[in-house]
Amino acid sequence: MEKNMLEIRHLSASFFTQKGEVKAVNDVCIEVPKGKIVGIVGESGCGKSMTVRACMGLLKYPGRVVGGEAWLDGKEILSLPEKEKCAIRGDEIAMVFQDPMTSLNPVVRVGKQVTEALRLHRNMPAAEARREAVAMFEAVGIPEAKKRLSSYPHQLSGGLRQRVMIAMAMICHPKVLIADEPTTALDVTVEAQILRLMKKLCSDGTSVLIISHNLGVIAQLCDYVYVMYAGRIVEQADTFTLFEEPLHPYTRGLLSSVSSLRRGGDKLDTIPGVVPNLLHLPAGCSFSLRCERCEEKCRECLPDLMDVGDGHKVRCHFAGRGEKA
Amino acid sequence: MSDHVLLEAVNLSKEFPLSRGKRVHAVSDVSLKVYEGETLGIVGESGCGKSTLGRLLIRLLSPTGGRLWFRGEEVTSFSDQAFSKYRRQLQLIFQDPYASLDPRMTARDIIAEPLNAYHVCPTKKATTERVLELMEAVGVPGEFLYRYPHQFSGGQRQRIGIARAIAIDPALIVCDEPVSALDVSVQNQILNLLRDLQKERGMAYLFISHDLSVVRHISDRVAVMFLGTICEIGPAKDIFEAPQHPYTRFLLDAIPQPDPRRRDEEVPLLKGEIPSPVNLPEGCLFHTRCPYATEKCRRERPVLRSEAGREVACHYRVGATLPQKNSAPEHV
Ligand SMILES: Nc1ncnc2c1ncn2[C@@H]1O[C@H](COP(=O)(O)OP(=O)(O)O)[C@@H](O)[C@H]1O
Numbered sequence: 143m144e145k146n147m148l149e150i151r152h153l154s155a156s157f158f159t160q161k162g163e164v165k166a167v168n169d170v171c172i173e174v175p176k177g178k179i180v181g182i183v184g185e186s187g188c189g190k191s192m193t194v195r196a197c198m199g200l201l202k203y204p205g206r207v208v209g210g211e212a213w214l215d216g217k218e219i220l221s222l223p224e225k226e227k228c229a230i231r232g233d234e235i236a237m238v239f240q241d242p243m244t245s246l247n248p249v250v251r252v253g254k255q256v257t258e259a260l261r262l263h264r265n266m267p268a269a270e271a272r273r274e275a276v277a278m279f280e281a282v283g284i285p286e287a288k289k290r291l292s293s294y295p296h297q298l299s300g301g302l303r304q305r306v307m308i309a310m311a312m313i314c315h316p317k318v319l320i321a322d323e324p325t326t327a328l329d330v331t332v333e334a335q336i337l338r339l340m341k342k343l344c345s346d347g348t349s350v351l352i353i354s355h356n357l358g359v360i361a362q363l364c365d366y367v368y369v370m371y372a373g374r375i376v377e378q379a380d381t382f383t384l385f386e387e388p389l390h391p392y393t394r395g396l397l398s399s400v401s402s403l404r405r406g407g408d409k410l411d412t413i414p415g416v417v418p419n420l421l422h423l424p425a426g427c428s429f430s431l432r433c434e435r436c437e438e439k440c441r442e443c444l445p446d447l448m449d450v451g452d453g454h455k456v457r458c459h460f461a462g463r464g465e466k467a
Numbered sequence: 468m469s470d471h472v473l474l475e476a477v478n479l480s481k482e483f484p485l486s487r488g489k490r491v492h493a494v495s496d497v498s499l500k501v502y503e504g505e506t507l508g509i510v511g512e513s514g515c516g517k518s519t520l521g522r523l524l525i526r527l528l529s530p531t532g533g534r535l536w537f538r539g540e541e542v543t544s545f546s547d548q549a550f551s552k553y554r555r556q557l558q559l560i561f562q563d564p565y566a567s568l569d570p571r572m573t574a575r576d577i578i579a580e581p582l583n584a585y586h587v588c589p590t591k592k593a594t595t596e597r598v599l600e601l602m603e604a605v606g607v608p609g610e611f612l613y614r615y616p617h618q619f620s621g622g623q624r625q626r627i628g629i630a631r632a633i634a635i636d637p638a639l640i641v642c643d644e645p646v647s648a649l650d651v652s653v654q655n656q657i658l659n660l661l662r663d664l665q666k667e668r669g670m671a672y673l674f675i676s677h678d679l680s681v682v683r684h685i686s687d688r689v690a691v692m693f694l695g696t697i698c699e700i701g702p703a704k705d706i707f708e709a710p711q712h713p714y715t716r717f718l719l720d721a722i723p724q725p726d727p728r729r730r731d732e733e734v735p736l737l738k739g740e741i742p743s744p745v746n747l748p749e750g751c752l753f754h755t756r757c758p759y760a761t762e763k764c765r766r767e768r769p770v771l772r773s774e775a776g777r778e779v780a781c782h783y784r785v786g787a788t789l790p791q792k793n794s795a796p797e798h799v
């Protein structure tokens with residue numbers, strides 16, 4: 143077993159709104175082993191982004207971590223004072239977002255933005271930082287790297303901006319790279335280029351935690367996958383097991399939605415109903431309202447995340463019996 | 468689907484003026500037919516002109532070039548007044564129903580709007596009854612009659628947009644990325660609904676999407692767009708199983724497949740990015756990204772040529788000669 147570069151333990155985070163507590167992240171545990179790509183998949187609003195934001199210390203008011211730990215290469219980071227968190231962010235752990243425009247400064251040349259981390263964390267002299275930046279731009283496939291350093295973000299295409307974001311995240315060679323929907327805003331031919339780049343980064347030894355709602359992206363990239371639903375992990379397994387022997391009815395519903403679309407035919411598979419309101423989660427299993435197999439006990443009691451062998455875990459009362467719906 | 472042509476465009480173009488005499492060539496020389504009752508899918512990457520084309524075809528935008536026929540009558544230079552007899556036949560649904568539904572109106576009033584505009588129902592009561600029928604047809608519970616858009620989920624809002632679009636039995640609905648903002652399970656619910664409604668009511672769809680799987684599922688015929696032009700148009704099955712334009716082939720191969728067993732397939736990726744629609748390349752618009760481009764492609768712009776029911780704008784129809792990856796197995 144590789145050691146875990148990132149370990150999220152029983153993380154819970156909520157938004158304290160006027161209407162009450164929105165439990166966006168509920169007792170989430172995630173492990174990212176060294177040199178692996180781990181994915182979080184789930185529909186919008188299920189808490190994927192808040193999980194990683196909480197773990198980076200980037201939750202905004204009225205959001206707050208209410209419990210749990212995050213261990214980065216053997217060091218707990220949630221309890222660190224803000225100053226030390228800042229020192230780690232962008233250095234030992236870095237993040238790439240869906241929309242580069244929200245995280246790039248529009249009035250600063252991208253070269254300066256990329257070298258800033260080196261100057262801040264490494265105290266590197268300007269000339270040397272510039273050389274590093276050119277090398278990193280080349281590594282992430284930005285053509286005419288030297289010239290590009292003096293571009294402003296708006297002068298770059300969406301694909302190039304995302305490459306700049308990745309270069310910025312990778313410049314200090316972080317132990318863990320977190321990518322939140324890094325290709326969702328991109329066209330499919332550009333997405334394919336970025337996915338290939340992420341694969342390459344990982345083969346160079348970086349540990350990656352990637353969030354996506356796209357099962358295609360997850361299947362192509364990840365070694366191990368966590369499925370989230372309404373703030374909780376409902377299933378986790380290595381990618382092959384998850385796609386070929388999914389046990390949770392929600393995972394199966396997601397997969398059959400996608401595969402029926404690819405198969406064609408008259409009626410597409412769907413999951414009935416909508417995601418529950420995180421303000422008023424059902425007492426039992428959060429999926430019970432939409433689940434065909436729902437029984438009395440599903441409505442009443444929350445199933446544990448049960449280990450069914452080989453690192454495959456499922457939060458369903460029926461999972462242990464090896465039944466298939 | 469029938470042989471009756473509902474709508475025909477010939478060399479339709481739209482340029483948007485920019486400062487200093489520059490122009491965006493949003494749609495260039497597009498010729499196509501839409502048949503009664505069919506679904507014509509339009510695919511292509513963002514900025515390739517899909518939405519502009521959709522709006523040109525139902526005259527929400529006026530073209531800067533080309534001609535347009537509706538049921539055999541040329542309407543290119545019709546005034547809005549003259550066109551109004553066709554107006555109600557042509558409806559539009561959007562990607563983001565939230566942006567297109569007035570937040571201060573109830574579901575009832577939103578759906579009743581076209582009914583009132585065309586004086587379909589004699590009384591207020593009859594209108595409400597008609598609205599309830601429409602809500603039932605699109606699967607929104609009648610008890611939500613007086614709810615506001617923000618009280619609905621994304622999928623339900625899209626259903627309300629659909630109810631409004633079908634309210635006056637249009638002949639064509641332009642669906643502009645109608646499921647792109649929805650999660651996959653909800654997206655499938657809406658696709659099923661659109662299909663069922665078409666079976667019952669027989670209207671045609673112009674279905675615009677950047678998602679090839681969605682377009683493949685819903686369309687009878689498909690047009691692939693690149694930089695404001697159509698590079699390939701034909702029956703959906705043919706386009707997806709045996710693409711002939713190299714761009715279609717690259718587009719299909721780029722889709723990340725939801726099957727981990729297929730992750731090691733190394734496919735050739737398109738290099739670079741889409742050229743600017745302000746400065747169009749000489750020759751074939753695709754030649755700057757096409758690995759098979761020759762001198763001829765750099766000089767001479769290919770036009771759509773018809774061959775065995777398929778029209779392709781490529782001098783060589785290169786796509787047909789390449790090994791296949793994503794296009795073959797599924798969808799029989
Ligand atoms: N500022 C906020 N106030 C209240 N709830 C919020 C706020 N921001 C996010 N949430 C809630 O947190 C949940 C999880 O959001 P997020 O992690 O962004 O979902 P995902 O990334 O999976 O789409 C959402 O359902 C949303 O309702």
Ligand SMILES: Nc1ncnc2c1ncn2[C@@H]1O[C@H](COP(=O)(O)OP(=O)(O)O)[C@@H](O)[C@H]1O
Pocket residue numbers: 483484491492493511512513514515516517518519520744
């Ligand atoms: N009103 C407008 N003014 C200027 N340019 C426009 C306008 N509408 C669209 N465009 C440009 O026309 C091109 C095609 O846009 P659009 O039809 O929206 O593409 P798509 O729907 O395929 O993403 C783009 O380059 C876009 O920026």
Ligand SMILES: [Mg+2]
Pocket residue numbers: 190191192322
């Ligand atoms: Mg998110």
Ligand SMILES: [Mg+2]
Pocket residue numbers: 517518519
């Ligand atoms: Mg559009």
